[in-house]
Amino acid sequence: MTNSCDSGVLSGIRVVDMGRFIAGPYCATLLADLGADVVRVERPGGGEDRYVVPVAPSGEGGSFLQTGRNKRSVCLDLSSDCGKEALHALIAKADVLVANLPARQLQKLGVDYDTLSALYPALIVTTASAYGETGPLAGKTGFDGIGQAMSGAAFLSGKPGAPVRWAATYVDFGTAIACAFGTMAALRHRDKTGLGQHVQGSLLRTALTFFNSNLMESYARGKDRTPSGNRGQQMAPSDIFAALDGHVLIQVLGDDQFHRLAKLLGRHDWIHDATLLGDAARGENAEMICEAVSLWTVTRSCEEVLNAMTIARITAERVLTPLEALAHPHMAAACLFQHMSYPSMPGTAPVVAPQVELSRSPASYRLRAPTPGEHTHEILAELGYSEMQIEKASRPRR
Secondary structure (H helix, E strand, O other): OOOOOOOOOOOOOEEEEEOOOOHHHHHHHHHHHOOOEEEEEEOOOOOHHHHOOEOOOOOOEHHHHHHOOOEEEEEOOOOOHHHHHHHHHHHHOOOEEEEOOOHHHHHHHOOOHHHHHHHOOOOEEEEEEOOOOOOOOOOOOOOHHHHHHHHOHHHHHOEOOEOOOOOOOHHHHHHHHHHHHHHHHHHHHHHHHOOOOEEEEEHHHHHHHHOHHHHHHHHHHOOOOOOOOOOOOOOOOEEEEEEOOEEEEEEOOOHHHHHHHHHHHOOHHHHOOHHHOOHHHHHHOHHHHHHHHHHHHOOOOHHHHHHHHHHOOOEEEEOOOHHHHHHOHHHHHOOOEEEEEOOOOOOEEEEEOOOOOOOOOOOOOOOOOOOOOOOHHHHHHHOOOOHHHHHHHHOOOO
16 A cells, blocks of 8 residues: 655555544544544445535535545445455454444444454554443434533533523534544554553543533532523623624723723723622622623624734734635735645635644645545555456446
């Protein structure tokens, strides 16, 4: 198997990606961005996660166009012995297997950690599950929302009687990032010992990690806060405020920023008010503070509000729609999107740039997301398969 990147920090590392939807695939994507040769294994015709929220005329979704970059696709009929044999041949040549399939399915295919570690002691197996692999909920499947719901985040992000699930799938992507981090650590450990290991992530663990400080506060208080929508409760103002032509998010942290805001609003009394000293105290008075800020912003345009906040060195930004976010001049100036093609698309898709920049070994986007089985012949031929063997492994049984 050849690597399509000779300069990345993970050049020479081979990854078999059996991930689905986001947590598994994006973990493999991050490794691919750093130079790993990632082979995505799909069923004939392509996996079901290709077609969620379609954006391409052929049906591929935006999530797939993002997480499929820098990968080669091989389609295998894993219900056949030939397909399973081809999968094991791929894994035998790999350094890492990434999978977020149910544990019972991995066992059925013979690619669970216990089985593979006995065959290939140097192999790293990275898995992501919904609830983890221990505890009464182990084995249940789930998506991003289960982490938001079970961590308390959905409860506190909403309003009384109306919990809110974030539109951004931060639990999925957070789990992917954690799994990629763990995989990199496992590769470093293998450099020292020659041994692979099992890297495990879960949606619930990620959600609890992101919301941990709020959980600790509830534990210390002995009671839950009442949800307040966009309005923060540990500081103030921290809210989304209406302006004449849109909405602006304003967040003030620390006494210095708050005193500058007080001067801007003409509320010099706030500066000397002992009940407003410290973020926690202002959080307790969030309703009064935010009401005053709201009366100030609602008579001004977003541009006027932001200009005043910039001069006062107060954190604020306009709430953008997705199209406005794409068109914002900062995005182009900072090179935050890379436009990538796809065969059925007349134009290109804006794929967000690598999350981190490395000055000496930067991540790179070398390949667009593949069509289903685009590299099946190429990859299996690299393993020494004949045309007949490739046909048997990749075509579904009739």
